[in-house]
Amino acid sequence: MLDTDIKTWLLPIEPLEGESLSHFLGRVRRRNYLSTSALGELAGIRGVVTRWEKFRHNPFPSDQELTALGNLLGLELSQLKAMLxxxxxxxxxxxxxxxxxxxxxxxxxxxxxxxxxxxxxxxxxxxxxxxxxxxxxxxxxxxxxxxxxxxxxxxxxxxxxxx
Ligand SMILES: [Zn+2]
Ligand SMILES: [Zn+2]
Known part of the structure; x- marks a missing residue:
């Protein structure tokens, strides 16, 4: 049976050392032709990605939200946390x-x-x-x-x- 999980269809992007989450998210979106709202939708954290891109970290990104994004992008929680x-x-x-x-x-x-x-x-x-x-x-x-x-x-x- 084919793995038809749409979440695996995103083209992976590796975070760079010291890169800010906002910059990284922009690269992910452009590579995958996604709007901020579409990326949030796919990760199941609607609205949150748009705030993060503007460095609006209040409330601070939770492990749950970051894990949801990580699952979509094939990244570990620690890799995403390093960009905060x-x-x-x-x-x-x-x-x-x-x-x-x-x-x-x-x-x-x-x-x-x-x-x-x-x-x-x-x-x-x-x-x-x-x-x-x-x-x-x-x-x-x-x-x-x-x-x-x-x-x-x-x-x-x-x-x-x-x-
Ligand atoms: Zn310098
Ligand atoms: Zn100028």
Missing amino acids: PSEPMKLEPIRLCGACYGESPFHRIEWQYKSRWKCDRHDLKLLCKCPNCGAKFKIPSLWDFGKCDRCGLGFCEMKNTRN
Whole structure:
């Protein structure tokens, strides 16, 4: 008998080390041509995925919700938990280090930590808006092109200033 469980039909996406859940969810959805509501529906956690993509973690994602998503995506609970903040974070502005993005194009959860204002790896101040046109960055789940939404400057071309 064929295994016709629709949940196994999603194309798997591996989380990257340090990647934020919002960015990861955006990759999963684009790869599978799903809207946020469709992904939530499939996982049986309606509405929740949309909130997570905006870093609205209040109430904090429960093990039950994460397990439901993990079952759909073929991921362990621990893999999903690793993409959640481990210290207090700020929802906005969305921040980034252009040098880090140039090395590997994804949004790091640590960029949103309240305590962080610079990238320790590059010793550069985190950007909280486009240095060219001043536009704010969109939520990471919408970073499909990796560039400023308004002027088109690539994130990896954005030079952070030193301190
Ligand atoms: Zn960096
Ligand atoms: Zn711009």
